[in-house]
Amino acid sequence: MYPSRFRYEQPTTVAAAIELLSTAEDPKVLAGGQSLIPMMKLRFASPATLIDINNIAGLDYHRAESDGSYRIGALCRHADLEKSTTLAGDQPLLASAAPLVADPIVRTRGTFVGSVCHADPQGDWASCMVALDGSIVAQGPEGKRAVNVKQFVSGPFQTVLAHNELAVEAIIPVATGVRRGGYLKLERRVGDFATAGVAVALDMAGDVVNNAGIGLTGVGPSTIDASEAAAALKGSRLEPDVVAQAAELAAAASSPRSDHRGSADYKRHIISTFVTRIIANVQRAEMQAA
Numbered sequence: 631m632y633p634s635r636f637r638y639e640q641p642t643t644v645a646a647a648i649e650l651l652s653t654a655e656d657p658k659v660l661a662g663g664q665s666l667i668p669m670m671k672l673r674f675a676s677p678a679t680l681i682d683i684n685n686i687a688g689l690d691y692h693r694a695e696s697d698g699s700y701r702i703g704a705l706c707r708h709a710d711l712e713k714s715t716t717l718a719g720d721q722p723l724l725a726s727a728a729p730l731v732a733d734p735i736v737r738t739r740g741t742f743v744g745s746v747c748h749a750d751p752q753g754d755w756a757s758c759m760v761a762l763d764g765s766i767v768a769q770g771p772e773g774k775r776a777v778n779v780k781q782f783v784s785g786p787f788q789t790v791l792a793h794n795e796l797a798v799e800a801i802i803p804v805a806t807g808v809r810r811g812g813y814l815k816l817e818r819r820v821g822d823f824a825t826a827g828v829a830v831a832l833d834m835a836g837d838v839v840n841n842a843g844i845g846l847t848g849v850g851p852s853t854i855d856a857s858e859a860a861a862a863l864k865g866s867r868l869e870p871d872v873v874a875q876a877a878e879l880a881a882a883a884s885s886p887r888s889d890h891r892g893s894a895d896y897k898r899h900i901i902s903t904f905v906t907r908i909i910a911n912v913q914r915a916e917m918q919a920a
């Protein structure tokens with residue numbers, strides 16, 4: 631099916647994009663188009679005006695800032711993160727998730743920020759953001775505001791972005807120790823959305839967990855913050871009984887549905903197994919580095 635008719639705008643500055651968002655009829659931002667265009671073709675979305683931000687210079691970055699935070703611009707593609715030679719050292723969770731998002735063609739165009747804005751419960755990046763306690767910077771006519779991802783995503787395919795706000799970047803806060811972590815995803819075939827996915831972020835001081843976060847993909851009506859599971863890890867040395875408890879708490883935090891991808895019990899089992907496996911991978915890497 632073809633999309634409905636729409637007006638097409640190509641602003642070259644953030645200010646011009648915000649002006650268009652404020653004044654154009656029924657506007658929608660187009661970033662990588664990897665979710666929006668399929669939605670338009672299926673007529674699930676029929677915006678009257680498409681505001682293509684791809685000609686705005688200077689939004690395609692991902693970098694560690696001097697203050698220790700990590701910033702990802704609105705036009706940073708999944709593939710930019712996948713191909714990065716520094717990301718694994720700076721943000722190991724993001725580096726392990728990048729090759730698991732969609733397929734190479736989608737990764738070439740789709741953006742990190744666009745994925746969080748799409749707020750698909752099966753989106754991989756939102757879970758990573760939850761685990762890392764990241765925020766999205768929204769810019770509108772009144773200026774900028776940073777919104778923690780746990781408030782930014784307000785429901786399935788819903789965010790708190792105002793109609794005239796552009797998400798300009800994602801911020802990952804400063805690590806409170808050596809940042810470790812990883813992402814695991816069960817998919818029916820390579821390139822598919824997650825049957826179940828787990829993002830674990832750990833900030834380590836030696837072998838002690840200073841801070842932890844766990845986000846779950848595809849096992850509830852929205853991205854899940856498994857905060858009780860993460861709390862169980864804090865202050866621990868990742869002893870086996872602590873890890874087992876966190877794995878069980880993460881599974882309990884999920885609310886999967888039985889469907890053609892597997893039963894709810896099976897998906898809960900996957901969540902628990904993935905938490906254990908990610909932490910074992912972190913510990914193995916630590917031992918090899920020592």
Ligand SMILES: Cc1cc2nc3c(=O)[nH]c(=O)nc-3n(C[C@H](O)[C@H](O)[C@H](O)COP(=O)(O)OP(=O)(O)OC[C@H]3O[C@@H](n4cnc5c(N)ncnc54)[C@H](O)[C@@H]3O)c2cc1C
Nearest residue numbers: 659661662663664665666732740741744745747753754797
């Ligand atoms: C075949 C296929 C497989 C896929 N598999 C996966 C997968 O396994 N895991 C996964 O996580 N994703 C998957 N995706 C989705 C893909 O990752 C998209 O790239 C992503 O969800 C959206 O990013 P985008 O830049 O393409 O956004 P777009 O499609 O351009 O936009 C998506 C939505 O976000 C809004 N938006 C985008 N950027 C901004 C911004 N800066 N400010 C305000 N609003 C904005 C748009 O208005 C729109 O509502 C898949 C897509 C396809 C087509």
